[in-house]
Amino acid sequence: MTAWTDSAQPALSTMYRLQWEETQQCHVLLFPEGMVRLNMPAAEILRRCDGRTAVADLVADLERTFGEADLHADVLEFLEQARGRQWIR
Incomplete structure (x- = not known):
């Protein structure tokens, strides 16, 4: 069961920066100790x-896009996992 509600407004945690990494040919989350490579759905x-x-x-935009x-x-499942990894708050 998720704690996220439809009105919640998730935000990237301040210690992470999302960016396209040309050498990796994917989006990544950068943080002081390293980098996390993201698949396309996670990045979106x-x-x-x-x-x-x-x-x-957010869901409606993804469905439309x-x-x-x-x-x-x-x-919601991804948001829970991302919060567990402290990527978002």
Whole structure:
């Protein structure tokens, strides 16, 4: 069970920076001790975690952008994992 609500506004934790890494040909999370390579779905979700966008809007944007339906549960599961890794707050 997730603690995220549709009105929650997840934000990237301040110790991480999301960016495209040309040499890796993927988005990465940079932090003082290193780097985390992200797959495309993870990067797309984290790009939308700006502290202003509600979870419901984030999911709707992903569904619209990728022409997919029913992403809500998958996004919530990722958000829980990302919070557990302290990538987002």
